[in-house]
Amino acid sequence: MHGSELKDGMHSTPEEDPRLKAxxxxxxxxAIFGVMVGLMIGRLTQPEPLELLQIEVLPAGLALYFNEDPEIRGEQVDGTVALHFKAFGQPWNGQLKMDGKIVNWKLQRDNKGEWVLGLLAARPIQGDWRSVKVDGRWRLEVSLREE
Structure with missing residues (x-):
């Protein structure tokens, strides 16, 4: 075809479709609406972050209070007890007496961003820990004994 003139009532170039731009x-x-609704649903169903609320000294150990059930990884190395967990909180330290002897404890962050509760005494100690739900909070009880 030599041009765009009418031949038999038809053009040689098609007309633009107005729907293609919309x-x-x-x-x-x-897509934006779907992403926003997905973000809102995800925010509503997100669990509360784990938070260390309080530490209480017991006669032969410690009690740590959390808002949710904590995942604790513990180890006993060379007569010391160390508990690792991820939570929000603040560093604490103190002392407790076990059979009239002093046990030092310290809560601090390690290089991985986890909290480490270290219990150290002048003699080797061992520890056991368990968590139970008490009054809507989770209580992690650490019991100590001499080796």
Whole structure:
């Protein structure tokens, strides 16, 4: 064809479709709306972050109070007890007496961002820990004894 003049009532170039320009906008708006609804649902169903609320000294150990059930990883190395967990809180330290002898304890962050509760005495100690739900809070009880 030599031009775009009418031949038998038809053009040689097609007319532009007005719907093609609106379709990407509709798809983009639907995608943004879907992402926003997904973010809102995810925010509503997200669990509360684990938080260390309080530490209480017991006659032969410690009691740590959390808002949720903590995942504790513990180890006993060379007569010391160390408990590792991830939570929000603040560093604490103190002393407790076990059979009239002093046991030092310290809560601090390690290089991985986890909290480490270290219990150290002048003689080797061993520890046991368990968590129970008390009054809507989780209580992690650490019991100590001499080796």
């Amino acid at each position: 379709w990407p906008r509709v798809l983009g708006a639907m």
